[in-house]
Amino acid sequence: MTAAAEPAPDQPAPDQPAPARIEGRIKVVAYDPAWPRWFDEVARGLWSALDGVPVVSIEHVGSTSVPGLWAKPVIDIDIVVGADDVMAATEALTRVGYEPRGEMGVPGRHAFRAPDGPMRNTYVVVDGCLSLRNHVGLREVLRRDAGLRDEYAAVKRALAEQLTVDRIDEYVEGKSAIVRRILLAAGLTESELDAVEDVNRAD
Numbered sequence: 001m002t003a004a005a006e007p008a009p010d011q012p013a014p015d016q017p018a019p020a021r022i023e024g025r026i027k028v029v030a031y032d033p034a035w036p037r038w039f040d041e042v043a044r045g046l047w048s049a050l051d052g053v054p055v056v057s058i059e060h061v062g063s064t065s066v067p068g069l070w071a072k073p074v075i076d077i078d079i080v081v082g083a084d085d086v087m088a089a090t091e092a093l094t095r096v097g098y099e100p101r102g103e104m105g106v107p108g109r110h111a112f113r114a115p116d117g118p119m120r121n122t123y124v125v126v127d128g129c130l131s132l133r134n135h136v137g138l139r140e141v142l143r144r145d146a147g148l149r150d151e152y153a154a155v156k157r158a159l160a161e162q163l164t165v166d167r168i169d170e171y172v173e174g175k176s177a178i179v180r181r182i183l184l185a186a187g188l189t190e191s192e193l194d195a196v197e198d199v200n201r202a203d
Helices: 033-051 083-095 131-146 146-163 165-184 190-202
Strands: 055-063 076-082 099-102 107-112 119-126
Touching: 033 055, 033 083, 033 119, 055 131, 076 083, 083 099, 083 107, 083 119, 083 190, 119 131, 119 146, 131 146, 131 165, 131 190, 146 165, 165 190
Parallel strands: 076 119
Antiparallel strands: 055 076, 099 107, 107 119
């Protein structure tokens, strides 16, 4: 439930040791210490591409941002900007080959397909929006709570063993109870959690 409406991951560059495109069963793998390095590599390129755009931050989010957590091997990136700077960020990314895909049903979160590099989901998100607080809240709670991190990993692994990629909605739904607990610990309200779940069910 953490992100909702994920774009299809992008193909890695020929010399990039990123995992192959996910096919068949949902693929959840042990934490890979290379993931932060892949994020840093992509973030450097993004900062360069966005030169002149008032970017608040570029965040590594999603399960690959939590040391020790099993995850789908796809890097999630939030480029945080003010609401008035979404268009400027979109234009800058488009110039370097990113394909804008719109909000995809998630208010304040604009998805992009990346041109190359590690498999990743790239978003421009409005500073303070629910999607950003969802992503960062889950990351911060799991980074500090190893017990909850491992419980979440066990749920994901069990679901991945049972489900194929065409049943991704069941995977998302199967995680919803524990994700709700995590996001409650992150400070989201019950109404905000209901809104996150509604978005996920609509995807």
